[in-house]
Amino acid sequence: MKVLDNPFAITNEILQIIKDSKDFLYLVSPYTQFEREESTELKIIKDAIISSLKRNVDVNFITRDPENEKIDPKKKLRFIHEEGCKIYLIPKLHSKLYCNESYALITSMNLFLASILNNKEIGVLLSKDLESPEFNEIITYVKELIRSATLKLNIKIEKKIVYVLKLGNDKWYVGKTGNLKQRLYQHKTGKNSPWIQMNRVIDVKETIPNGDLKEITLDYMRKYGWENVRGYAWSQWNMKNPPRELRNK
Numbered sequence: 001m002k003v004l005d006n007p008f009a010i011t012n013e014i015l016q017i018i019k020d021s022k023d024f025l026y027l028v029s030p031y032t033q034f035e036r037e038e039s040t041e042l043k044i045i046k047d048a049i050i051s052s053l054k055r056n057v058d059v060n061f062i063t064r065d066p067e068n069e070k071i072d073p074k075k076k077l078r079f080i081h082e083e084g085c086k087i088y089l090i091p092k093l094h095s096k097l098y099c100n101e102s103y104a105l106i107t108s109m110n111l112f113l114a115s116i117l118n119n120k121e122i123g124v125l126l127s128k129d130l131e132s133p134e135f136n137e138i139i140t141y142v143k144e145l146i147r148s149a150t151l152k153l154n155i156k157i158e159k160k161i162v163y164v165l166k167l168g169n170d171k172w173y174v175g176k177t178g179n180l181k182q183r184l185y186q187h188k189t190g191k192n193s194p195w196i197q198m199n200r201v202i203d204v205k206e207t208i209p210n211g212d213l214k215e216i217t218l219d220y221m222r223k224y225g226w227e228n229v230r231g232y233a234w235s236q237w238n239m240k241n242p243p244r245e246l247r248n249k
Contacts, residue, residue, distance in 0.1 A: 030064035065089035088149035162211030167199035174231030
């Protein structure tokens with residue numbers, strides 16, 4: 001557990017959670033102020049959210065259903081909704097939480113400019129690896145919030161497919177996409193991973209609709225050796241060590 005005792009540290013941690021997200025992202029902020037384009041801090045967070053959506057992360061934004069009809073959070077969040085973000089409105093929401101598949105941040109801070117620049121804020125960061133029971137309780141709480149939403153703006157997103165590429169030099173690549181045809185074109189034209197550029201695509205070994213990218217990557221690493229497989233968070237061509245899950249086994 002890590003205590004964050006100022007808004008700048010909290011902002012940096014929120015940004016890191018967004019940037020590091022691979023599977024899902026929950027952003028719970030009753031009040032937002034993304035329309036303040038002159039705010040560097042909010043713009044960086046805004047850009048990071050859009051970037052995560054483009055990586056096919058399942059992004060869920062949960063905010064307060066306003067009692068004042070003049071306030072329209074749907075309009076404020078249109079920029080991410082149009083990119084595929086799911087938006088949920090919750091009456092009387094006061095919780096502030098920011099979570100991905102590895103970390104959960106409980107904090108007093110909204111994604112609001114005054115919160116970042118002027119307010120006294122505090123936060124507690126939990127790790128799934130180190131505080132698993134508490135982390136899971138937070139994720140369960142967020143899912144309950146979603147179920148209680150009075151309005152759900154959910155763009156239909158194409159089902160994601162885990163795919164396995166057989167490469168030259170007895171190498172493998174495991175990826176995930178909502179558009180396999182486009183993704184394969186990118187791989188074959190050398191517009192993506194250096195690992196694939198170094199070891200040309202030979203064939204698609206298999207596709208698994210809605211598969212677990214992490215577990216499938218680990219399975220292939222166990223079968224063919226971690227040195228010969230890349231995927232999930234282990235895509236660097238020059239990895240020096242195996243994933244933690246494969247050590248001492």
